[in-house]
Amino acid sequence: MSKTTTGTSAEDxxxxxxxxxxxxxxxxxxxxxxxxxxxxxxxxxxAGSQLSTAPTETSVPGSFGxxxxxxxxxxxxxxxxxxxxxxxxxxxxxTSMRVALLLLFLLSLGAxxxxxxxxxxxxxxxxxxxxxxxxxxxxLYDKLGLFHxxxxxxxxxxxxxxxVSLIGCIVPRTWQFTGQLRSRPPxxxxxxxxxxxxxxxxxxxxxxxxxxAALQALKQRRFRAxxxxxxxxxxxxxxREAGNLLFHIALIVMLIAFGWGQLYKTEGDKxxxxxxxxxxxxxxxxxxxxxxxxxxxxxxxxxxxxxxFTATYERNGPNKGTPRTFExxxxxxxxxxxxxxxxxxxxxxxxxxxxxxxxxxxxxxxPTVTVRxxxxxxxxxxxxxxxxxxxNETSQGAIKVFDGYRDAQGKKEQLGFSAFFVPTFAxxxxxxMFSQFPALDFPVLALGGYHGDLGVDAGTPQNVYxxxxxxxxxxxxxxxxxxxxxxxxxxxxxMTLPNGAGxxxxxxxxxxxxGFQIVQQPATGWALTGALAAIAGLAGSLFIQRRRVxxxxxxxxxxxxxxxxAGLGRSESAKLPEEVGxxxxxxxxxxxxxxxxxADRPDADTPVPAEGAxxx
Amino acid sequence: MTLAAxxxxxxxxxxxxxHISNTLIYSSMAVYTLAxxxxxxEWLFGSRSKVARTAAALTAKPDGAAKAQGPAVAVKxxxxxxxxxxxxxxxxxxxxxxxxxxxPGAHGGDVQxxxxxxxxxxxxxxxxxxxxxxxxxxxASVERAPxxxxxxxxxxxxxxAVGVYLTLLALKKNVRWIGLFLTTTVLLDLGLxxxxxxxxSDQLVPALHSYWLYIHVSTAILCGxxxxxxxxxxxxxxxxxxxxxxxxxxxxxxxxxxSVLERLPASASLDKFAYRINAAVxxxxxxxxxxxxxxxxxxxxxxxxxxxxxTWAFITWVAYACYLHARSTAGWKGRKAAYIALIAxxxxxxxxxxxxxxxxxxxSYAGV
Ligand code: HEM
Numbered sequence: 001m002s003k004t005t006t007g008t009s010a011e012d013x014x015x016x017x018x019x020x021x022x023x024x025x026x027x028x029x030x031x032x033x034x035x036x037x038x039x040x041x042x043x044x045x046x047a048g049s050q051l052s053t054a055p056t057e058t059s060v061p062g063s064f065g066x067x068x069x070x071x072x073x074x075x076x077x078x079x080x081x082x083x084x085x086x087x088x089x090x091x092x093x094x095t096s097m098r099v100a101l102l103l104l105f106l107l108s109l110g111a112x113x114x115x116x117x118x119x120x121x122x123x124x125x126x127x128x129x130x131x132x133x134x135x136x137x138x139x140l141y142d143k144l145g146l147f148h149x150x151x152x153x154x155x156x157x158x159x160x161x162x163x164v165s166l167i168g169c170i171v172p173r174t175w176q177f178t179g180q181l182r183s184r185p186p187x188x189x190x191x192x193x194x195x196x197x198x199x200x201x202x203x204x205x206x207x208x209x210x211x212x213a214a215l216q217a218l219k220q221r222r223f224r225a226x227x228x229x230x231x232x233x234x235x236x237x238x239x240r241e242a243g244n245l246l247f248h249i250a251l252i253v254m255l256i257a258f259g260w261g262q263l264y265k266t267e268g269d270k271x272x273x274x275x276x277x278x279x280x281x282x283x284x285x286x287x288x289x290x291x292x293x294x295x296x297x298x299x300x301x302x303x304x305x306x307x308x309f310t311a312t313y314e315r316n317g318p319n320k321g322t323p324r325t326f327e328x329x330x331x332x333x334x335x336x337x338x339x340x341x342x343x344x345x346x347x348x349x350x351x352x353x354x355x356x357x358x359x360x361x362x363x364x365x366x367p368t369v370t371v372r373x374x375x376x377x378x379x380x381x382x383x384x385x386x387x388x389x390x391x392n393e394t395s396q397g398a399i400k401v402f403d404g405y406r407d408a409q410g411k412k413e414q415l416g417f418s419a420f421f422v423p424t425f426a427x428x429x430x431x432x433m434f435s436q437f438p439a440l441d442f443p444v445l446a447l448g449g450y451h452g453d454l455g456v457d458a459g460t461p462q463n464v465y466x467x468x469x470x471x472x473x474x475x476x477x478x479x480x481x482x483x484x485x486x487x488x489x490x491x492x493x494x495m496t497l498p499n500g501a502g503x504x505x506x507x508x509x510x511x512x513x514x515g516f517q518i519v520q521q522p523a524t525g526w527a528l529t530g531a532l533a534a535i536a537g538l539a540g541s542l543f544i545q546r547r548r549v550x551x552x553x554x555x556x557x558x559x560x561x562x563x564x565x566a567g568l569g570r571s572e573s574a575k576l577p578e579e580v581g582x583x584x585x586x587x588x589x590x591x592x593x594x595x596x597x598x599a600d601r602p603d604a605d606t607p608v609p610a611e612g613a614x615x616x
Numbered sequence: 617m618t619l620a621a622x623x624x625x626x627x628x629x630x631x632x633x634x635h636i637s638n639t640l641i642y643s644s645m646a647v648y649t650l651a652x653x654x655x656x657x658e659w660l661f662g663s664r665s666k667v668a669r670t671a672a673a674l675t676a677k678p679d680g681a682a683k684a685q686g687p688a689v690a691v692k693x694x695x696x697x698x699x700x701x702x703x704x705x706x707x708x709x710x711x712x713x714x715x716x717x718x719x720p721g722a723h724g725g726d727v728q729x730x731x732x733x734x735x736x737x738x739x740x741x742x743x744x745x746x747x748x749x750x751x752x753x754x755x756a757s758v759e760r761a762p763x764x765x766x767x768x769x770x771x772x773x774x775x776x777a778v779g780v781y782l783t784l785l786a787l788k789k790n791v792r793w794i795g796l797f798l799t800t801t802v803l804l805d806l807g808l809x810x811x812x813x814x815x816x817s818d819q820l821v822p823a824l825h826s827y828w829l830y831i832h833v834s835t836a837i838l839c840g841x842x843x844x845x846x847x848x849x850x851x852x853x854x855x856x857x858x859x860x861x862x863x864x865x866x867x868x869x870x871x872x873x874x875s876v877l878e879r880l881p882a883s884a885s886l887d888k889f890a891y892r893i894n895a896a897v898x899x900x901x902x903x904x905x906x907x908x909x910x911x912x913x914x915x916x917x918x919x920x921x922x923x924x925x926x927t928w929a930f931i932t933w934v935a936y937a938c939y940l941h942a943r944s945t946a947g948w949k950g951r952k953a954a955y956i957a958l959i960a961x962x963x964x965x966x967x968x969x970x971x972x973x974x975x976x977x978x979x980s981y982a983g984v
Contacts, residue, residue, distance in 0.1 A: 052944075054944055097941060097944065097945040097946075098945055098946075098947075098948075100941060101938060101941045101942055101945055101948065104934055104937055104938045104941060105934075105938050107934050108930075108931045108934035108935050108938070108963075111927050111930060111931050111934070112927075112931065114922055114927060115922075115924040115927040115928060115931075115971070116924075119922065121921070121922065122921060122922060122923065149922075150922050193706075194708075195708070196707065196708050197705055197706070197707055197708075198705065198706045198707075198708070199703040199704060199705045199706065200703065201703040258920075267918075347915060348911075348914050348915050349914065350914065359916070361916075519918070521918075524913075524919065527919070528906075528910075531906045532906075534902065535899055535902055535903050535906070538898065538899040538902060539899045542895045542896070542898060542899060542940075543896075563703075565703070577705045577707045580705050581703075581705045584703045584705065585703075588703055593703075
């Protein structure tokens with residue numbers, strides 16, 4: 001926007017006509033034949049104003065301070081005016097359509113990198129991989145916040161500015177709109193011929209009768225109409241503006257609801273083996289994230305047991321192995337000790353308790369193993385959850401015996417087993433250890449045994465699914481030939497540890513586990529309401545036309561009444577002429593065309609506009 | 617009958633249906649090709665007529681407003697209905713717009729051209745029916761809505777796009793000129809579908825099981841088809857507008873451009889057409905995104921996770937909002953707004969193809 005030094009401030013600019021249209025050159029008045037130019041604002045005056053509450057673009061004065069009086073007081077006053085002027089100018093800029101457009105554009109542009117660069121919020125592992133692969137690019141990305149675009153300062157800046165702009169835009173517009181609702185449609189412009197749709201005819205009916213008929217017709221068509229001077233003024237389609245405001249307000253409601261939800265949200269994961277349970281307290285989670293304002297007491301109290309997990313898979317065809325059903329049968333109870341109820345949770349059907357939802361997000365196998373010491377005492381009997389590596393549920397994990405085990409000499413020791421499990425083994429000698437199908441068709445468990453110190457006491461947190469085989473205090477068991485002890489077991493088979501160190505048995509009872517995500521997010525109801533209101537508002541704003549119609553009736557010099565009907569819309573529309581035509585027809589019924597001797601004169605189609613007639 | 621036998625029988629039926637569906641899709645491609653040639657014939661015959669209404673309107677002095685046909689006022693008289701002298705509605709165009717009449721359409725007023733045009737429309741309608749049955753057979757074979765993978769998206773998408781075109785024609789809108797552009801892209805779209813994207817019919821993975829899928833995906837496809845029609849309008853608007861600008865500036869456009877563009881509607885009409893189309897689906901697109909986030913919430917436990925597909929749906933949405941804002945901002949109407957509309961459609965296309973192919977995210981299952 002160019003800076004001009006004319007010193008006109010926004011208040012001095014005349015009321016704009018249909019907003020956003022470039023001010024057209026004034027046509028020389030007194031010209032009967034309408035030209036291709038637009039109705040000039042000067043001609044329409046108030047009639048064309050405020051058909052919408054869109055902000056008008058204003059030019060920028062060079063100086064706001066005006067004359068500077070001598071002395072310190074003068075300087076201060078001038079500085080104050082100057083500063084105030086700039087602040088106001090800045091605010092006007094921020095709330096102008098042009099800047100809103102720019103910010104919207106920036107918002108969509110800013111969202112792009114986040115879809116192309118891995119994001120910590122969606123896939124932290126990918127981000128790590130990216131960091132390793134691009135050692136020069138990654139630090140730069142880090143500086144720019146490109147690994148978490150949607151929470152980066154610059155992205156937030158764009159949408160916060162956009163929403164400030166939005167609020168700055170809505171408040172005055174709402175104000176203006178309520179004003180328009182209370183006031184009446186403006187009176188007819190002097191020359192109706194200049195309007196986009198226009199009709200005229202001569203009638204024998206008296207002007208008062210015509211106006212009365214017009215008022216009726218307009219009201220019948222649900223216009224807001226009143227008689228002003230020699231014409232009836234009417235307006236319709238306020239819902240467009242209302243819809244537009246509703247839409248923009250709904251956007252703010254949605255943003256606040258999302259923000260609120262983010263601050264109070266909690267999200268945690270829990271892996272549960274069939275037969276085990278969970279109660280909703282912080283300590284029970286495997287992994288827990290919460291918003292900044294979340295308080296532990298906000299957790300909805302409930303508990304549940306995983307009774308059974310069922311998965312079925314496509315057996316034939318090109319999509320062999322794709323999952324068909326995932327179901328977790330739960331027994332749950334609300335509150336500290338509520339009544340126990342049964343419920344099946346599926347991928348798309350979470351369990352809802354208050355604000356909390358329990359989603360089924362993953363599953364895998366948990367083979368049951370029994371570990372015995374040299375004397376045959378059972379030191380561990382457990383279904384050990386293993387993590388799937390591929391779609392066919394090839395799974396990996398670790399079995400750890402922390403205490404209760406003594407070696408052949410009776411010395412306290414810890415045991416660790418690396419476990420590799422396939423639900424459907426390809427068969428010995430097939431060259432692959434990977435699973436061929438996700439269901440338990442031919443389960444095989446491969447184990448490697450270690451003994452010594454698992455390193456838990458050192459205090460460093462341990463991954464329960466991994467055995468730290470690089471730990472120097474953990475030594476592999478060796479078989480008779482001196483190789484690392486490894487064994488492939490079928491259900492029911494046992495791997496004996498050397499030198500009377502005991503044994504590990506792969507039990508026939510293979511359990512499944514299910515991973516749950518427990519999410520608590522308040523204010524989603526508000527967000528949804530906002531979204532629905534936004535759609536309703538949008539529909540109103542885009543499908544409804546706001547338009548004005550005037551019907552003028554004046555007695556001409558020859559005593560015959562001239563009726564003019566004209567319409568003006570926000571934007572050019574094919575419907576406007578139709579509507580003007582229909583209204584003209586309604587009025588015409590009551591005030592039919594004047595027939596006299598020269599009714600069949602050739603120019604009957606173009607009656608003299610009322611302008612040229614005698615005014616009352 | 618054992619359960620296994622029943623399953624086998626069902627599988628056989630389904631494979632049979634899938635086969636029928638494929639045959640129908642191929643047949644529809646053949647009919648679209650015929651329609652394509654008929655449209656070409658329409659344009660060729662139309663080029664014989666030397667219409668130059670635009671040039672005439674722009675080079676002649678503006679000497680009055682165009683008189684539009686106002687609705688006749690029928691007055692019931694004793695004997696029956698007689699049309700009295702009616703008040704005629706005079707229409708004036710808005711600021712800055714040129715008073716240019718719409719072109720006569722591809723046939724250019726040529727009788728033979730018009731005949732081919734009609735044949736082309738009939739063939740398009742026939743191809744539409746065949747393709748639609750193909751889509752329905754596909755749906756029957758997989759026992760679900762045909763929106764599980766890119767192949768199915770593509771065949772449904774082109775069916776809906778043609779459906780939108782035929783609906784506009786049935787509503788007596790002046791859109792026959794889109795025919796050639798539409799059949800060309802439909803053929804490309806189907807060609808891509810049957811060669812690159814083909815996926816044997818199959819059921820859905822559990823994550824795709826939800827009635828929100830039906831709502832979200834069906835509206836997404838409809839929006840895409842309508843956005844596409846709007847984008848064609850926008851593109852032609854840009855051509856026609858340059859053409860008119862050239863004429864106003866006293867330039868002499870090439871013969872081919874003159875022949876083609878003279879037959880299209882006036883730039884103002886094309887612009888209005890594109891705006892109406894885009895504005896009409898924008899609320900539906902908004903709804904599509906919301907429906908998608910509701911589905912995401914029940915499937916993945918969050919409404920919005922900035923998954924690439926979600927992000928691009930958002931970008932597309934904001935881009936169309938930009939376009940709508942641009943239209944009511946001084947200095948941004950017309951060509952600048954049209955460029956934004958094209959960018960917005962490019963975003964939609966990228967979301968449809970690009971994200972599935974180049975970016976991996978939660979949405980990239982089911983084949984491609
Ligand atoms: C998230 C941001 C926004 C979105 C998605 C959005 C979307 C829309 C849409 C779809 C329309 C309807 C356009 C039409 O009537 O043709 C519209 C109109 C409008 N918007 Fe926004 N808008 C946003 C922000 C803003 C801001 C910040 C402002 C204030 C400067 C604003 C001011 C307006 C005005 C004045 C109109 C009405 C224009 C008219 O009457 O033609 N919008 N907006």
